[in-house]
Amino acid sequence: MTTEAPARTWPRDIYDVxxxxxxxxxAYVPDAxxxxxxxxxxxxxxxxxxxxxxEEEGVAMLAGxxxxxKRGALLMQSSGVGNCINMLSVVMESRFPLLMIVTxxxxxGEFNPWxxxxxxxxxxxxxxxxxxxxxxxxxxxxxxxxxxAAQMTFSSNRPIAVLLGQRxxxxxxxxx
Amino acid sequence: xxxxxxxxxxxxEVVASMIKGRGDALIVTGLGSTCYDFGTEDHPxxxxxxxxxxxxxxxxxxxxxxxxxxxxVVVTGDGEMLMGFGAFATIGAKAPKNLSLVVIDNxxxxxxxxxxxxxxxxxxxxxxxKACNFPSAETVYTEAELAKxxxxxxxxxxxxxxDIKVNTKRYxxxxxxRDGAHIKNRFRENLLGSKAFD
Numbered sequence: 419m420t421t422e423a424p425a426r427t428w429p430r431d432i433y434d435v436x437x438x439x440x441x442x443x444x445a446y447v448p449d450a451x452x453x454x455x456x457x458x459x460x461x462x463x464x465x466x467x468x469x470x471x472x473e474e475e476g477v478a479m480l481a482g483x484x485x486x487x488k489r490g491a492l493l494m495q496s497s498g499v500g501n502c503i504n505m506l507s508v509v510m511e512s513r514f515p516l517l518m519i520v521t522x523x524x525x526x527g528e529f530n531p532w533x534x535x536x537x538x539x540x541x542x543x544x545x546x547x548x549x550x551x552x553x554x555x556x557x558x559x560x561x562x563x564x565x566x567a568a569q570m571t572f573s574s575n576r577p578i579a580v581l582l583g584q585r586x587x588x589x590x591x592x593x594x
Numbered sequence: 595x596x597x598x599x600x601x602x603x604x605x606x607e608v609v610a611s612m613i614k615g616r617g618d619a620l621i622v623t624g625l626g627s628t629c630y631d632f633g634t635e636d637h638p639x640x641x642x643x644x645x646x647x648x649x650x651x652x653x654x655x656x657x658x659x660x661x662x663x664x665x666x667v668v669v670t671g672d673g674e675m676l677m678g679f680g681a682f683a684t685i686g687a688k689a690p691k692n693l694s695l696v697v698i699d700n701x702x703x704x705x706x707x708x709x710x711x712x713x714x715x716x717x718x719x720x721x722x723x724k725a726c727n728f729p730s731a732e733t734v735y736t737e738a739e740l741a742k743x744x745x746x747x748x749x750x751x752x753x754x755x756x757d758i759k760v761n762t763k764r765y766x767x768x769x770x771x772r773d774g775a776h777i778k779n780r781f782r783e784n785l786l787g788s789k790a791f792d
Contacts, residue, residue, distance in 0.1 A: 442660075443656060443659060443660065445656075466659045468655070468659075468684065468688055469684070469687065470680070470684055471680030471681075471683055471684055472680050474648070474649075475652045475678070475680060475681060475684055476652075477646075477649075478646060478648075478649035478650075478651075478652035478653040478656070478678075479652045479653065479655050479656035480656055481649070481653050481656065482622070482652065482653035482654060482655060482656025482657035482658075482659075482660065483656035483657065483659060483660045484656075484660075484782075485620075485641055485653070485656070485657050485660070485778065485781055485782060485785075486620075486656065486657045486658075486659075486660025486661040486785070487660055487661070487782070487785070487786045487789060487790075488656075488659070488660035490656070504645075504646065504647070505646050505648070505649060507645045507646055508643065508645060508646035508649055508653075508774070511644075511645060511774035511775070512774030512775050512777065512778040513774070513775040513778065514778065
């Protein structure tokens with residue numbers, strides 16, 4: 419078992435895609451897997467970066483941003499998806515675009531059993547409310563998956579969640 | 595214990611004075627009565643939320659950040675605001691200067707049987723806003739205070755909160771427009787012109 423992931427380049431790939439497609443608002447609840455991307459966005463004066471108290475705030479915020487003509491992205495861990503479900507009815511009914519970038523927990527060698535219920539349900543509950551779900555499992559595919567999702571959400575006015583597999587984040591050895 | 599002061603103003607009169615003072619402000623209304631109140635005089639610069647309880651304040655934040663040259667005014671009810679309570683902190687931390695957050699506070703959930711909300715039980719939203727770094731936060735009880743607040747809400751140059759206390763009188767749903775995609779597209783086209791469909 420490989421326990422240490424190599425130096426991550428995919429968070430920078432996501433940032434590069436954000437710049438390429440004109441993302442100017444970032445709403446987030448932090449996750450270790452998003453730490454580098456959040457730092458890159460915070461360092462960019464052209465981006466309005468907003469730290470949330472709970473993930474559903476970001477669903478509403480980015481709807482407002484789109485009303486005002488700005489593209490945004492919502493960063494969160496899979497546990498935050500459950501917090502968003504009713505708020506997604508705003509997006510569904512009004513056909514707002516929404517790009518959610520979700521780092522997964524509770525699926526690949528998870529050491530914390532409390533992460534499993536939401537982690538194992540993340541894709542299913544998103545699909546149930548009507549969000550299109552796409553996944554990236556390998557570092558070298560993250561850029562393309564995020565880019566394709568961004569193009570699709572902003573040209574269709576439909577919400578898309580990109581789930582970043584826990585395997586990307588790496589295996590945390592909890593045996594000792 | 596001192597008797598708490600009750601709201602005596604009529605919500606439709608309060609909103610009528612806001613509509614008169616709205617100018618070119620972009621308005622977001624929260625689900626329930628504030629949507630119906632603003633529906634008495636429909637306007638393409640109003641985004642009506644018929645759902646997503648707790649969304650109004652944060653939707654206003656996103657709009658204010660996207661349109662820094664325009665005044666953005668969120669008008670919602672006390673129950674809706676309480677569901678999005680964290681937004682006080684998120685907005686206060688970001689502190690956009692062009693956002694006014696207004697609660698039309700009848701201290702009850704009027705849609706669901708007039709159950710009292712926390713504001714009825716002494717929870718003070720003005721105090722919450724002040725604790726969350728809103729540079730201007732006041733509770734409004736009288737017509738004179740309202741007149742002053744309306745000009746500040748629409749003409750202000752800083753982040754502002756007003757808790758406008760009203761009585762519990764209920765009114766009909768004076769808003770026929772329900773289709774969310776239509777409300778959104780109309781708002782964007784009016785604001786962004788041809789860029790709305792880029």
